Amino acid sequence: DIQMTQSPSSLSASVGDRVTITCRASQSISTYVHWYQQKPGKAPRLLIYTASRLQSGVPSRFSGSGSGTDFTVTIDSLQTEDFATYFCQQTFNIPWTFGQGTKVEIK
Amino acid sequence: EVQVVESGGGLVQPGGSLRLSCAASGFTFGSFEMSWVRQAPGKGLEWVSYISGSTSTIYYADSVRGRFTISRDNAKNSLYLQMNSLRAEDTAVYYCATTYSVNNYASDYWGQGTLVTVSS
Numbered sequence: 001d002i003q004m005t006q007s008p009s010s011l012s013a014s015v016g017d018r019v020t021i022t023c024r025a026s027q028s029i030s031t032y033v034h035w036y037q038q039k040p041g042k043a044p045r046l047l048i049y050t051a052s053r054l055q056s057g058v059p060s061r062f063s064g065s066g067s068g069t070d071f072t073v074t075i076d077s078l079q080t081e082d083f084a085t086y087f088c089q090q091t092f093n094i095p096w097t098f099g100q101g102t103k104v105e106i107k
Numbered sequence: 108e109v110q111v112v113e114s115g116g117g118l119v120q121p122g123g124s125l126r127l128s129c130a131a132s133g134f135t136f137g138s139f140e141m142s143w144v145r146q147a148p149g150k151g152l153e154w155v156s157y158i159s160g161s162t163s164t165i166y167y168a169d170s171v172r173g174r175f176t177i178s179r180d181n182a183k184n185s186l187y188l189q190m191n192s193l194r195a196e197d198t199a200v201y202y203c204a205t206t207y208s209v210n211n212y213a214s215d216y217w218g219q220g221t222l223v224t225v226s227s
Contacts, residue, residue: 001169034213036152043202043220044144044152049213087152091212095168096154 002026002090006099012107019075021102023088028068032092035064035073038101039084047086048073078104109133109216111186111203116221123193127221129186129203137161137181142206142214143188145199145223153199156188157206171197193225 003026013019023033031051036044046055048064051071061076075082083106088099115127129141143155156177157166165177176189186203200222204214 032211034211038152043204043217044214045217046213046215049210049215053210055213055215089152089154089213094166096157096212098152098154101151 001095002029002093002097004088004090004097004099006086006088006102008102009100010103010105012105013078014107015078015080017078017107019078019082019104021073021086021088021104023066023071023073023099025069025071025090025092029090029092031067032090033064033066033071034089034091035062036087036089037082037084038087044087075104109205111205111216111218113201113203113218113221116201116223118224118226119193120227121194121225123225124189124191125193125223127188127190127201127203127223129188129218131184131186131205134205136179136184140206140208140212141177141179141186142204142212143177143186144202144204144214144217145197146202146220147196147199150199155201157212158186159208190223193223195225197223198225199223 005024035048038044052064085101085103110132142157158177174192178187200220202220205216206214
């Protein structure tokens with residue numbers, strides 16, 4: 001199975017900060033990576049698909065990059081509503097796997 | 108408006124069975140691929156199963172293969188997950204989601220989830 005390792009596991013940031021979350025795959029997966037945001041008690045929300053494509057309706061302060069084994073999602077100018085947990089997912093091989101999550105907390 | 112709504116969760120004893128349903132509306136269900144994803148309490152996300160619109164392609168996670176069966180009834184706009192031989196480690200919120208092979212199998216519309224608790 002392809003392992004997806006996210007870092008950091010958690011971070012504290014302030015409104016207006018630029019935040020970057022990294023996901024590393026255990027093998028090359030092209031750009032078969034997607035990023036989700038989840039708030040407590042809610043379903044995940046797709047933010048970025050295929051590594052860098054912004055899902056419709058997602059604010060442009062979110063961006064994704066990477067290919068092969070290393071991927072990032074960046075939030076420019078963090079907003080109050082962005083405090084949540086973020087997950088990466090690979091769909092290159094079955095079983096599709098998620099990273100363990102990165103919790104973004106208010107500093 | 109695209110909506111998917113899960114139902115059928117509940118408390119079940121180890122070794123028991125449960126059938127989850129996912130009712131879809133606001134889109135041509137038969138044209139959409141679907142997935143089940145679960146989340147154990149306080150844990151991360153775990154992909155469970157995938158089914159294509161025509162049911163010609165089905166995938167399972169190793170942890171559920173042979174115990175769970177995904178199916179769909181396009182005439183009823185419904186997705187199902189039959190869960191047999193349930194174990195304590197199957198306790199989780201189960202989400203259904205639309206999944207697009209065109210977008211490299213990203214999942215964009217998710218339901219609110221249904222909680223399955225396996226306990227004696």
